Amino acid sequence: MKPTFLIFASALALLLFFAALPTPQAPTPAGWPAQTGNSFLLRDVRLFDGEQLRPRTDLLIRDGRIAALGPRLSRPAGVPEYAAAGHTLLPGLIDSHTHSFGDAAAQALRFGVTSEIEMFGDHRRLAAARAQREALDPVSGADLWSAGTLVTARGGHGTQFGLAIPTLDSAADADAFVATRIDEGSDFIKLVLESGHAWGLEQATLDDATLAAAIAAAQARGRLAVVHVGTREEARRAVAAGADGLVHVFADALIDDALRDAMRAADVFVIPTLAVLESAAGGEAGLADDPRLQPWLDPAQAASLARRFPPAAERAAMLSIAQANTRALFEAGIAILAGSDAPNPGTAHGVSLHRELELLVEAGLPNAAALAAASSVPAARFALGERGRIAVGQRADLLLVAGDPLGEIGDSREIVAIWKNGHRVERPRQSGSDAAPATRIDGPEVGRFDTDASGWEATTDRIQGGQSEVRLQAGDGRLAVEADVRAGAPWPWAGAIRMLGAQPMAAVDLSAYSALELDFVSAEPLTLLLFSDAGGMPATLPLPAQPDGGRLRIEFAAAAGFDPRQARAVAVVAGPQPGARRFDLRAAVLR
Amino acid sequence: MSTLIHGTSIHGAALADAAMHDTTSSSIASVGAMLVREIHGELLSAWRMPGFVLPTLLFPALFYTLFALLMPFGGGIHMPTWLLATHGVFGIMAPALFGFGVRVASERGEGWLRLKRVVPLPPPLALAARCTMAMLFALVVFVILASLGALFGEVRLARLDWLLLAAVLVVGTLPFCALGLAFGLWLSPQAAPAVVNLVYLPMAFLSGLAVPLAVFPGWLQTMAIALPPYHLAAIALHVVDARPSEHLLLHAAVLAGFTALCLAIAALGWRRAREG
Numbered sequence: 001m002k003p004t005f006l007i008f009a010s011a012l013a014l015l016l017f018f019a020a021l022p023t024p025q026a027p028t029p030a031g032w033p034a035q036t037g038n039s040f041l042l043r044d045v046r047l048f049d050g051e052q053l054r055p056r057t058d059l060l061i062r063d064g065r066i067a068a069l070g071p072r073l074s075r076p077a078g079v080p081e082y083a084a085a086g087h088t089l090l091p092g093l094i095d096s097h098t099h100s101f102g103d104a105a106a107q108a109l110r111f112g113v114t115s116e117i118e119m120f121g122d123h124r125r126l127a128a129a130r131a132q133r134e135a136l137d138p139v140s141g142a143d144l145w146s147a148g149t150l151v152t153a154r155g156g157h158g159t160q161f162g163l164a165i166p167t168l169d170s171a172a173d174a175d176a177f178v179a180t181r182i183d184e185g186s187d188f189i190k191l192v193l194e195s196g197h198a199w200g201l202e203q204a205t206l207d208d209a210t211l212a213a214a215i216a217a218a219q220a221r222g223r224l225a226v227v228h229v230g231t232r233e234e235a236r237r238a239v240a241a242g243a244d245g246l247v248h249v250f251a252d253a254l255i256d257d258a259l260r261d262a263m264r265a266a267d268v269f270v271i272p273t274l275a276v277l278e279s280a281a282g283g284e285a286g287l288a289d290d291p292r293l294q295p296w297l298d299p300a301q302a303a304s305l306a307r308r309f310p311p312a313a314e315r316a317a318m319l320s321i322a323q324a325n326t327r328a329l330f331e332a333g334i335a336i337l338a339g340s341d342a343p344n345p346g347t348a349h350g351v352s353l354h355r356e357l358e359l360l361v362e363a364g365l366p367n368a369a370a371l372a373a374a375s376s377v378p379a380a381r382f383a384l385g386e387r388g389r390i391a392v393g394q395r396a397d398l399l400l401v402a403g404d405p406l407g408e409i410g411d412s413r414e415i416v417a418i419w420k421n422g423h424r425v426e427r428p429r430q431s432g433s434d435a436a437p438a439t440r441i442d443g444p445e446v447g448r449f450d451t452d453a454s455g456w457e458a459t460t461d462r463i464q465g466g467q468s469e470v471r472l473q474a475g476d477g478r479l480a481v482e483a484d485v486r487a488g489a490p491w492p493w494a495g496a497i498r499m500l501g502a503q504p505m506a507a508v509d510l511s512a513y514s515a516l517e518l519d520f521v522s523a524e525p526l527t528l529l530l531f532s533d534a535g536g537m538p539a540t541l542p543l544p545a546q547p548d549g550g551r552l553r554i555e556f557a558a559a560a561g562f563d564p565r566q567a568r569a570v571a572v573v574a575g576p577q578p579g580a581r582r583f584d585l586r587a588a589v590l591r
Numbered sequence: 592m593s594t595l596i597h598g599t600s601i602h603g604a605a606l607a608d609a610a611m612h613d614t615t616s617s618s619i620a621s622v623g624a625m626l627v628r629e630i631h632g633e634l635l636s637a638w639r640m641p642g643f644v645l646p647t648l649l650f651p652a653l654f655y656t657l658f659a660l661l662m663p664f665g666g667g668i669h670m671p672t673w674l675l676a677t678h679g680v681f682g683i684m685a686p687a688l689f690g691f692g693v694r695v696a697s698e699r700g701e702g703w704l705r706l707k708r709v710v711p712l713p714p715p716l717a718l719a720a721r722c723t724m725a726m727l728f729a730l731v732v733f734v735i736l737a738s739l740g741a742l743f744g745e746v747r748l749a750r751l752d753w754l755l756l757a758a759v760l761v762v763g764t765l766p767f768c769a770l771g772l773a774f775g776l777w778l779s780p781q782a783a784p785a786v787v788n789l790v791y792l793p794m795a796f797l798s799g800l801a802v803p804l805a806v807f808p809g810w811l812q813t814m815a816i817a818l819p820p821y822h823l824a825a826i827a828l829h830v831v832d833a834r835p836s837e838h839l840l841l842h843a844a845v846l847a848g849f850t851a852l853c854l855a856i857a858a859l860g861w862r863r864a865r866e867g
Contacts, residue, residue, distance in 0.1 A: 014730070014734075017738075018753060018754060018757075021737060021741055022741050023748065023749055024747040024749065055835075056832070056835065070667065071833055072668060072831065072832050073668065073669060074668065074669035074745075075669075
């Protein structure tokens with residue numbers, strides 16, 4: 001045997017051997033097959049666990065929970081395997097300040113927000129919300145924690161939204177009031193301390209004694225007491241009264257040392273809600289123009305982002321003061337939680353939390369702290385259980401993004417996959433609806449009742465769990481409405497509604513018109529509802545009693561909260577006072 | 592000559608051959624030729640001594656089949672990948688330690704070193720040939736374990752990681768060659784096999800090569816830091832992504848320092864053997 005031949009033959013054999021050794025075959029995100037079930041294995045992902053970064057690890061999800069975390073995990077039989085090198089896995093995001101009605105849960109989930117903490121909303125959904133968040137079922141929306149009905153003074157902030165709510169008027173009632181909220185299912189108690197001064201208003205609000213009594217009542221029952229504040233003085237009063245957290249950062253003045261020290265001593269957390277303050281200050285978040293977000297905005301989200309607070313020069317500095325305060329609080333070691341206050345004008349569920357992250361970083365938080373503010377910190381403060389961190393035993397609420405949000409916070413928008421309870425969240429694009437909407441109006445006449453109901457339908461509070469009933473009868477030039485308004489819903493109503501789009505609540509552009517002219521006969525006052533935001537609150541306008549009928553012109557400009565470019569429906573209803581009512585609608589014409 | 596040196600007659604043939612053809616030249620080419628012939632001789636001797644070769648190669652393979660493939664444990668960790676690294680280290684230690692430790696000692700006892708002194712093959716060249724043999728053994732151990740892991744253990748590594756693991760195991764034999772040499776030059780032929788065995792198995796086990804260190808009590812885990820196989824295994828585990836390490840250079844430095852120490856001890860032993 002010649003040594004040279006031997007050397008060559010061995011070298012060749014070795015080369016072939018190395019060429020034949022198997023390499024990982026897991027598909028990369030682009031090639032991921034559809035996932036069934038809620039078990040999977042993710043390979044080689046950069047992982048932010050809610051507190052710190054692991055540069056590269058595997059993650060095993062079994063039956064909706066994180067089963068193992070570490071390098072080179074073995075793959076149990078039947079569990080699909082995905083390669084995610086170069087991507088970053090985050091805990092499903094938590095928005096700590098929302099109002100979650102309509103499609104909020106699905107809107108949030110579509111942008112990786114897997115839990116929302118609601119600061120005021122209809123308490124009757126809370127039993128269902130609790131059932132959802134305790135199960136590991138596939139769900140179509142984010143989990144919800146809620147304050148339910150907020151605690152405010154008669155005529156105070158929170159009473160203006162058309163939802164009839166009880167108010168707290170004296171310290172002596174505080175304990176019973178809070179107990180009722182908790183019986184209704186409130187996960188925590190939210191109180192309102194808002195003079196309206198920042199908004200040029202003079203509003204009634206809780207006095208110190210009532211505030212302190214309500215906070216004490218909540219805490220005695222093991223619930224958090226968080227306080228809406230508008231000004232630094234209100235923040236000082238809330239902290240002095242024992243608040244656990246502030247759900248906005250004050251933006252009227254820079255924080256002073258005494259307040260900062262008091263907040264640190266009491267371990268008060270703060271949800272700055274910079275996203276809504278940016279909008280209130282007249283800023284432009286640009287979310288609807290971001291190609292990483294825009295295709296997944298549904299019409300309601302797009303409409304909500306397009307809405308604006310009434311302009312006010314004195315609010316222009318709000319955002320910069322709020323960011324300076326946020327930075328000072330963070331540097332003092334005070335816990336910061338990310339919250340958007342969606343769907344206020346200029347904000348929308350899900351997307352606006354990504355803006356909030358950016359604004360927090362802009363304010364001076366390190367990227368990891370901003371991400372923690374939307375994950376581990378709120379999960380700990382609001383005791384969300386098995387959420388907000390990626391660790392063994394935690395629920396598999398996960399967000400996978402391309403790039404590295406710890407280096408560039410905007411990468412949180414590069415969403416590749418979302419998992420809720422270990423199930424992959426379907427994320428269809430919504431932008432098909434950008435095309436001109438089909439309408440059900442073929443001219444200004446939206447109500448002629450010569451032969452039929454002309455597209456008008458019955459509407460009652462039953463869709464919100466109420467008891468009211470209504471009967472419609474059309475013909476001879478009138479739509480006869482027999483409404484029986486019954487107590488049950490927070491704002492009982494019964495009446496008739498005319499959808500404008502081809503699909504229920506699809507938007508129609510009415511900018512060619514400036515007013516609605518109604519002819520109706522009613523012995524009692526009625527309410528006109530103008531819907532321009534699916535799932536959102538309609539604009540409500542009082543209609544006077546007209547026993548003899550007559551044409552009444554309602555200018556769209558006078559309908560605060562109604563956007564004629566995104567009109568969805570008009571409704572004429574009786575309520576909220578219970579009782580049987582009859583009225584006739586004779587004509588409805590756009591002008 | 593062949594009667595003088597028992598079963599390793601081929602050595603003598605190669606050496607005599609080299610001596611006859613090239614008594615004066617010190618050119619690089621002829622050094623290379625001598626090295627190739629010496630390795631050729633080592634290979635042939637290995638081929639004719641299956642009693643040493645087969646157990647050395649098959650033991651790690653058996654070990655790996657048993658603990659990584661037939662009864663893997665370790666919770667969520669992918670044991671075939673983890674043990675490919677640690678059993679690989681275990682597998683390359685034996686040819687280095689025994690090839691040097693036991694053989695050098697016994698050859699010393701047989702007067703082989705005295706013979707080497709009369710032929711013009713520089714001692715470093717003989718050592719280089721034997722090191723190359725140990726590294727070839729390491730490569731074969733890697734090929735066997737990698738084949739088993741890839742075929743039956745679902746071990747999947749990036750192409751570069753396969754190559755790096757092979758390189759770590761091959762280069763990683765050097766510290767154990769040095770240790771074996773020190774043993775071989777200091778121990779008597781009778782004592783060498785016992786002592787090497789006594790060091791080899793406990794050192795491998797306590798370095799976490801058989802089972803992960805995590806199953807040991809804390810003080811035992813801390814002790815592993817003093818053992819060279821622990822550091823080589825740390826590098827190998829990093830390469831296969833089973834246990835990322837932030838101290839790769841430190842591990843490499845420990846191994847280099849250990850090698851230098853063993854070579855110094857071996858040099859003292861060599862001087863003693865020549866004088867004695």
